[in-house]
Amino acid sequence: MEYAGEHLLPGQVGHLFILVSLIASLTAAFAYFKAVQATPDAKAGWLKLGRIAFLTEVVSVLIIFAALLHILYHHLFEYKYAWQHTSLSLEFKYIMSAFWEGQEGSTLLWAFWHCVLGVIIIRREKQWEAPVMSVVSFAQFFLATMVIGIYIFDVKIGSNPFILLRDSGVLDEAPGMHINFDLSQPLRPDYLSMVTDGNDLNPLLQNYWMVIHPPILFLGFASTLIPFAFAMAGIWTKDIKGWVTRAIPWTLFSVAFLGLGIMMGAKWAYESLNFGGYWAWDPVENASLVPWMIMVSGLHTMLIFKHSGYSLRSSFLFLALSFVFIVYSTFLTKSGVLGDSSVHAFADIGMNGQLFLFLIVFVWLPPFFAASTNQQRLIIAGVTTVLSLATYFLAEKIPGFPLYVILGGVITFIVLLNKQVPSIKKEENVSSREFWMFIGSLVFFLAAMIIIFQTSLPVFNKLFNSNKAPGENDEFNYNKIQVLIAFVIGILTAITQYLKYKATDTRFFWNKILVPTVVSALVATFILVFVKINYDTHGMGFLINIWLALVATVYATIANAAYIWVGLNGKLKNSGGSIAHFGFGLMLVGMILSSSKKEILSWNTSGIAVPFGEDSKEKTGENLTLVKGVPMQMNNYMVTYVGDSAHPKKEQTYFKVHFKSKKTNEEFTLLPDAFVNYKGNEGLMANPSSKHYWNHDVFTYVSSFYKPDGKSDTVSFKPNTVQLNDTIFYSKGYIIIEKLAAKDNLPVAGFSKTDTGYTASVKVQQLNGPSYSADLLMIRNRGNTLYQNLDTITSQGLVLKLDDVGGDKITLGVKESDDVLEYLTLKAYKFPYINLVWGGVIFLVIGSVVSMFRRIKMQRLKAA
Incomplete structure (x- = not known):
């Protein structure tokens, strides 16, 4: 059957080139593998085939990318991906965010960066091209399987981004939004005319950071493959030492861009999520952080080996684990196992078995290359195949079986590594730089292992059919350990650069480091005494640990800044390491200060208590309810809910909140917005708004709001007959009629001189709160009411009217209703010194890039 309005060509082209990509990447991996094994005469032919195949892969990925982008840009809702991730109201600037919102698009983004990096390898790394590109192409093959979207028997291989809406099962099982036809009838040829709109991009992702954060993060993800590939190439080709020099610049690149991508995600969370900060120890955040931490450890052990010959085995292990944990983070993110514990995780789309296979293969890939003979490699390849199949069939029958397979691969690699890679028997001198660099690398690695263990509790629960909870205060469980890590790493970061490789003369060391140490002690003392950190939520012991961590990180910051002049004579081109360490220390100082001194x-103080429910993270006492147009005191500010506006096409409200400082009379306006998430998650979602100062941020978000619609107000007026100065009680206080006057000759248009008017002055007193006044008017003629005005006390939810006057009796109509109360409830923090965090990240990235270019320059000079 032909269906009217469908555009099938983009999808057909896209899926065709997914097949081409799959074949080309596998061909490139095989050709480059053969090039490593081939004789010198045959090597050139295999290299040529490998390059042609990989360039075909590059072209294929670009065409796939363009085809999917075309579908999204033109809102071709006949494709599930476009219907699921875009809408007619989606702004153009968020089309790219829609591209990588889904699993398929993010996988294509990852593959795109592999293509870019692979082309650079082909052009630049001639000596290492064959073994490195064999690994890169093999990884590309696995990424291609993630988007191929075919079934082999009953096993689903990948998820096709070009599947049609009518073939996706959506129309049969869950019509969702904007699909307006009878599902009980056969699909009509003009069904597409009944699909009026798409499901839209998740509102939380409609933020400019989500346009630029994922590309940088996935560049970081992709870049971890290159140092891994160099390490595998080195042990595979038996060039056990030569790979290190070539891998160091790539490792620096990976450290810079993966770290930048992670912190750009933190900045997005700070500006778009309402958990009140930039880091929440979210499992997906942690899954990205851990590979970066292991990569940093590997970078330092490579530098140790480069200058002293030590720590080569550790370098192999750290780089292998760094990429393995990237693959593991992919499993955590895409498998759906973290769906209940992370706001970042994707839903399960039926590829858990394939994701596990991806992980197992790359866990067992290092042992494959570490094998000393082709026969051993053949055995390991067979073992990997058997274990992969066994995992698929036995994962649910034998608790923990996949974990045993993974641990077996790691242990096998360590055993083969110790056989293949020699080590220096002589112990390092305790006064040497390499000794303390290794200690720091080991501590950083162990910190990463602690984080990933805590993060993996949902996985362990699934593997072992258990139900272990992370604890009542998950954030504190992380912080109480990592704050001690920060202390150790801060001290080591401060002193290590002042040491020399091999051994350091004690007098030399103290001559160099004495002044930075004294300055650091003075600065840390000043902060502790005058800035004051009194965060005692978790007791004095934890507070003391925070003080220690602050002292250590201040020391790291100042000592590394000083080393640029004390140790490097101000040569910034040679100071990449010190700049990066300075940035790292500054970032940690900012994290400690901004978190421990965060102030609600x-x-x-408004007296209006908005209930949030037992399951809400919000507490009524920490949220100020602002009635529209009524100034309220908030700390040192007078805050007014001025007004709001609605998105022209979406159920999203933008609030205008005016702040005026009582100390300086400074005024500013913040524009937080809020909406009920219409993409499947119930509850109010909010985008924060902040006022930035050099030393702090005022950070706000909407925790609840109410806008009367005039339809839900079914409350009627309650008549109260009293005398003058009698008291009428309402839920929040009482009402007194203080004055009553009768008037003739009313100056009101439309009334005659024979009409009688009554005016009443009413006082409304809130219990333990302010008082309000109301002026009421009633006009009567011969017992008939001609006119009544209503007076609304908005902040109290009261509407008053004068109903009757007879003798000394007065009847006052009182209506108490939420529908007259237009309000928003605001959560506001003061984040002191938050800019130190962002500034530290910038210096960390700059320092890493400076070091990278210096290493590249040194390679070129050596080659020349």
């Missing part, structure tokens, strides 16, 4: 500004 929005304590509830």
